[in-house]
Amino acid sequence: MKAVQQAVMVSLMPAGGLLRLVWQGRPYPIRGVLDQWRYGGRWWLGEAPRDCYLVQADELVAELHYEAAPNRWWLARIQD
Template identity: 60%
Template structure:
């Protein structure tokens, strides 16, 4: 997997991502392959997050969402 760490937009339905918008292109999510929680490195001020591994169009992407109001989404990695 290649690391990106770039902000993306994600649309949700029933607590599942349904669409990823990255670099101006929309990718429908066909499957959530995995979901897990990460507590963050609290000593560095990181917020806890929910992580998803999704199949979105031709992409296999790892998405992270920070907990709480205004939590941002970012593309952590893409499978090569």
């Protein structure tokens, strides 16, 4: 996996599932969630917990992170 660490826009379905990822101006429909976990964060550095998803988004296999407090998504890594 290649580290990316860029903010992205993620659209959700009405029921809350992941629908689409927009990265570098291009939409990638999310075909499925391959794995999901909760990362507790390095509390001693002030990191907040976040939800992590490994998704198949069109031809991308991407690791997405969501932090609820600032309501932000970012693309952590992609399969290279």
